[in-house]
Amino acid sequence: MKIFEHLRGWAKTLKRDGVTLWFACKHPETPWYAKALGVFVVAYALSPIDLIPDFIPVLGYVDDVLLLPGLIWLAIRLTPASVLAECRLKSDEWIAREGSKPRSLWGVGLIFVVWAMLAWLLWSCWQSK
Numbered sequence: 001m002k003i004f005e006h007l008r009g010w011a012k013t014l015k016r017d018g019v020t021l022w023f024a025c026k027h028p029e030t031p032w033y034a035k036a037l038g039v040f041v042v043a044y045a046l047s048p049i050d051l052i053p054d055f056i057p058v059l060g061y062v063d064d065v066l067l068l069p070g071l072i073w074l075a076i077r078l079t080p081a082s083v084l085a086e087c088r089l090k091s092d093e094w095i096a097r098e099g100s101k102p103r104s105l106w107g108v109g110l111i112f113v114v115w116a117m118l119a120w121l122l123w124s125c126w127q128s129k
Helices: 002-026 032-045 059-078 081-098 105-127
Strands: none
Touching: 002 032, 002 059, 002 081, 032 059, 032 105
């Protein structure tokens, strides 16, 4: 039972940190490299579609279980502590008020561009044979 409580707390923190990065990307004191990574992570985390669809066995959950938490952790580590504290307060207020995470149209666009580039690359390789 203790493991499930720990995982539930971790998932809640991860959700909050995704929204925290959303606010940190808009903060003027966030360094450019943290903003760049944060924009990518937020666009992907808040996108309603995944890079690797969940219906693909095993691989479908790799991005949700490994990639996304790792990128969120890195972006949080690159963000100054004072900015992080302020943005976490805003994040907690947002989640309490809205009850869910925001959606990102940029995320949908990002995933669409990645899939389009992959399709073009595969098509180009297939045509060259």
